[in-house]
Amino acid sequence: MTTTALATPAVRRPVAIAVRWRSTFALTVASLFGLLAFGWPFLLHGTSANVDAAHTTDAPWIFAIVLPLLLLVVLAELADGGMDAKAIALLGVLAACGAALRTVSIDATGVSPVFFLLLPAGRVLGRGFGFVLGMLTLFGSALLTGGVGPWLPFQMLATGWVGLFAGCLPPLRGRAEVAMLAAYGAVAGLAYGALTNLWFWPFETSGLSPQISYVRGASWLVELHHYASFYVATSVGWDLSRAIGNAVLVLLAGRTVLLALRRAARRAAFNSPVTFVPAKRVG
Amino acid sequence: MTTARRRAGPTQARVAAVTLATLVIMVALAGRAHAATAYRYWAYYVAQANTWQFSQRGPATEYPVDGEVQGWRFAIQTEAGKGLAPRALPDFAKMCGSTPATAGQLRVGIVIDFGVGADAPTGEHPPGTEVSGCVHVAEGGSGADVLRAAAAVRIGTGADGGLVCGIDGYPANECATAVTTKPTPTSNAIPTPKATPTTTPLLTSPAKATASTPNTPAAASSSAPAPPVAAASSPVPTSASAPSIARTSRPPTLASLRTAANRTDHFPVGAVVGAALVVAVGAGASWRARARRR
Amino acid sequence: MSSRERTNRQLHPGAWWAWSLALGATATRTTNPLVLLLLMAAAGFTVSARRSPVGTRSFGFFVRLGLFVLAFRLVFETVFGAERSGNVLVHLPEVPLPTWAGGLHLGGAVTAQGMLAATYGGLQLAALLVCVGSANALASPRRLLRAVPGALYEAGVAVTVAMSFAPQLVTAAVRVRRARRLRGRSATGVRSWVGIALPVLEDALERSIELAAAMDARGFGRRGTASPGRRRLVAGSVVTGLVAVAVATYELLDATSPTIVGLPLLVSGTAIACAAVFFGGRDVARTKYRPDQWQAVEWLVVVAGLAPLAGVMLAGRLQPGSLHPTTYPLAVPALPWPAVLGIVLALIPAWFGTPQLPAAQAIAVRPARVAEPAKVGR
Structure with missing residues (x-):
């Protein structure tokens, strides 16, 4: 079975990091919790309207403590038996590339070429790899720049999602694939900006003009409206330029990067060796 | 290095222990507030069809129309939306009937209910029971403008940003504090409502300032066995007997509220000491940084 | 002291x-x-x-x-x-x-x-x-x-690889750029940026394969010798903790349920899952230089x-x-x-x-x- 799979190039999607059911479960729970951690201004209004005081002031604390721990559990679960030396080496090298790209791009334009590598990598090497690569890229760049802060777990999770979903895109090939990746890159760029802004929105705007700030206890529709106003007023320009930058970069170089990654994945032969089946047959 | 391999395991365990301990402490601190089930704050109401409706919007985004009545009630609210409304009826005709309409101005009736003594923070007493009146605000003004036109308002900062924390210096310091309610329905019971005709007229409340009296009749009336069911289901005060006749504590008038903001100033020792400390530590930091550079 | x-x-x-x-x-x-x-x-x-x-x-x-x-x-x-x-x-x-x-x-x-x-x-x-x-x-x-616990060893190594490899990337980029310039091609603009990045990437991927071979050759990735019973216990605890977290998340979202239940459940679930992963996991003895x-x-x-x-x-x-x-x-x-x-x-x-x-x-x-x-x- 494995030998036939190895012999034919039919396996188009090598899985660099196997996602087993326990890791899937951990990933799902962490992602659900992450959604809550990002979206609590809309989700946690509850019935007590005006003075959800203790709840909403403490909520960010709880999320800031629990989310990184959950991410560590997910990482440990993914690593447990699913990560071999090749996956680690590839992860390290690609994370270094991504981190270097990120440090290059900290300027006013907002164009961040991090996704430029993450999208093809998630696409070629699978969703588990994409998720871990997204997280480690952000972590590595934070270590490089000395910018470790409470925002890091949130950024890591958001980038992890970008890589994860890049590994879940439908199987297209050729130009259609590059176009799909570019479109996804644009969407992901916008969504990433909106999500990560959402994390600091309640703090950044507390006490500012109520039409753009988080109002304790208001209904989720009102909060959404306020957040949309805030987003348009502050960051839509940056995020649009990031989205367009992603798409253009992927259109320009996506094919070459995909090819290079596929070749590396083929040489690493991720799907083959763990079972030792051929060795037994020979012996 | 003799300690090259010493205690790799225990160190890890210690790091983990510290992390876990910090986590537990943080969550214990955060969770403490969650155990509380009620909040003590100024709740904001808007009258609709002569009944009080809990305002779904904040005062800053609630825009009144001419002829509207808004209400504020200070109380321990167990559940917002079904909470304790101002005890006076929102009767616009009574409040603003004698006030002529002006072009470009809205006439808005306002009721400020300081609540009962049982709901007051420790060491404080409500400065009165309630006050009502009529205010003018410019067209396009918000509920916050209405309140400001009527009384001295204290607004929160930081996590309490934008919240109405105090009206006429009551409560003095706190802002929408979480309180653990006792099982007794004391704070939940709606005090027997007063007859509106005697209390609502603008600026004509009976006077006798006795802030030192700890047992205000309002508190006494609140401890009367009123059915708690009524508190939860009907925020509409039913016009009933009038115990307010015997009131000794004087409800401040709108005019007195407006001037009440001027409190006695004393020399801010704390602020000066704090600023001096900041300067000292900051100077120390820059001195050490410069000493390093040399 | x-x-x-x-x-x-x-x-x-x-x-x-x-x-x-x-x-x-x-x-x-x-x-x-x-x-x-x-x-x-x-x-x-x-x-x-x-x-x-x-x-x-x-x-x-x-x-x-x-x-x-x-x-x-x-x-x-x-x-x-x-x-x-x-x-x-x-x-x-x-x-x-x-x-x-x-x-x-x-x-x-x-x-x-x-x-x-x-x-x-x-x-x-x-x-x-x-x-x-x-x-x-x-x-x-x-x-x-x-100080990362053993369960995160792989991820830690990946980050360490990234940390030590990032400076090499910069030198590689400088090298490729110089080579481009010597060949008379432009070294500015988006096109040249792509022209520099791709060789660097190819080089990086090549190195990663070499690195993986080197790690394999040195016996990297040795698994621990935890007994099946212990492994099952750890797996069970992790799943239990995560289920608790999921239920707590739902509790926090559900406006009608009292949050008093949700929060302790969240904390204890996270604590159980973390403890299981970090302490109960593989017991591989790894030495540390100057801990x-x-x-x-x-x-x-x-x-x-x-x-x-x-x-x-x-x-x-x-x-x-x-x-x-x-x-x-x-x-x-x-x-x-x-x-x-x-x-x-x-x-x-x-x-x-x-x-x-x-x-x-x-x-x-x-x-x-x-x-x-x-x-x-x-």
Whole structure:
């Protein structure tokens, strides 16, 4: 079975990091919790309207403590038996590339070429790899720049999602694939900006003009409206330029990067060796 | 290095222990507030069809129309939306009937209910029971403008940003504090409502300032066995007997509220000491940084 | 602790992180500008006295970020203004916005009350940032990486590889760029950027395969010898913890259910899952070169960091209102004495740990401490 799979190039999607059911479960729970951690201004209004005081002031604390721990559990679960030396080496090298790209791009334009590598990598090497690569890229760049802060777990999770979903895109090939990746890159760029802004929105705007700030206890529709106003007023320009930058970069170089990654994945032969089946047959 | 391999395991365990301990402490601190089930704050109401409706919007985004009545009630609210409304009826005709309409101005009736003594923070007493009146605000003004036109308002900062924390210096310091309610329905019971005709007229409340009296009749009336069911289901005060006749504590008038903001100033020792400390530590930091550079 | 120990040893990075994060937690509990400024001054003082030789620039970065946040809030208050009544400083021309903006208006009166409230809020965020920055400056997060539990060993190695490989990437990029220029091609613009990045990427991928072969050859990836029963126990605990977290998430989302159930469930679920993963996992014996030690001094640092937090809690009880001074009406903020006392106590660790190192010595210390685990990546 494995030998036939190895012999034919039919396996188009090598899985660099196997996602087993326990890791899937951990990933799902962490992602659900992450959604809550990002979206609590809309989700946690509850019935007590005006003075959800203790709840909403403490909520960010709880999320800031629990989310990184959950991410560590997910990482440990993914690593447990699913990560071999090749996956680690590839992860390290690609994370270094991504981190270097990120440090290059900290300027006013907002164009961040991090996704430029993450999208093809998630696409070629699978969703588990994409998720871990997204997280480690952000972590590595934070270590490089000395910018470790409470925002890091949130950024890591958001980038992890970008890589994860890049590994879940439908199987297209050729130009259609590059176009799909570019479109996804644009969407992901916008969504990433909106999500990560959402994390600091309640703090950044507390006490500012109520039409753009988080109002304790208001209904989720009102909060959404306020957040949309805030987003348009502050960051839509940056995020649009990031989205367009992603798409253009992927259109320009996506094919070459995909090819290079596929070749590396083929040489690493991720799907083959763990079972030792051929060795037994020979012996 | 003799300690090259010493205690790799225990160190890890210690790091983990510290992390876990910090986590537990943080969550214990955060969770403490969650155990509380009620909040003590100024709740904001808007009258609709002569009944009080809990305002779904904040005062800053609630825009009144001419002829509207808004209400504020200070109380321990167990559940917002079904909470304790101002005890006076929102009767616009009574409040603003004698006030002529002006072009470009809205006439808005306002009721400020300081609540009962049982709901007051420790060491404080409500400065009165309630006050009502009529205010003018410019067209396009918000509920916050209405309140400001009527009384001295204290607004929160930081996590309490934008919240109405105090009206006429009551409560003095706190802002929408979480309180653990006792099982007794004391704070939940709606005090027997007063007859509106005697209390609502603008600026004509009976006077006798006795802030030192700890047992205000309002508190006494609140401890009367009123059915708690009524508190939860009907925020509409039913016009009933009038115990307010015997009131000794004087409800401040709108005019007195407006001037009440001027409190006695004393020399801010704390602020000066704090600023001096900041300067000292900051100077120390820059001195050490410069000493390093040399 | 002996004086020799105090002077010859860098403190455990975890202690400094706990200290700084506790200071940051203090900042989130108050908007009193005196307390916030004092916190920032204390963090700055400790950093100037005790910063680790590595990563010294990051504190400045965080301070600038804090100033930016403060300026951002002031600009926002000026433009979008929350507080339009009060002592008017300036009257800006007003710009009406369409109704979909939900009553948002630009310009108008800028009041002292509004600006002061914005300053307090901005100072709070700036203080938080400065505290996090002091953590980054006092103990490089890379040193924390050495303390990762065994379950995260693989991820830790990947990050270490990334750390040691990133500088090589830069040299590789410079090399490719020079080669392009020697061939007479342009070295600026988007096209050339792609032309440089792709060879670098190819090179990087090539190296990763080599690195993996080298790691395999040296027996990397040895699994532990945990018994099947223990493995099953760990798996069961992880799943149980995660189920608890999932249920708690639902509880928190569901408005009708009491949150009293959700929060402890969340905490205990996370604790169970983490404990199972970190302590019950594979028991592979891995040696560490010069492990960071955790001794009495470290505990002292942690306790000193928690002092301001305790002070703020106490001040909230004793002097309610002093933690959130009012800006409407304008008032001089009161000084919460317990919090100030706590911050003064937090200054004590500024005299702990390594002495100030001259630059040359600092460089001599660095490779031994930081670059050592990077050997895997070479």
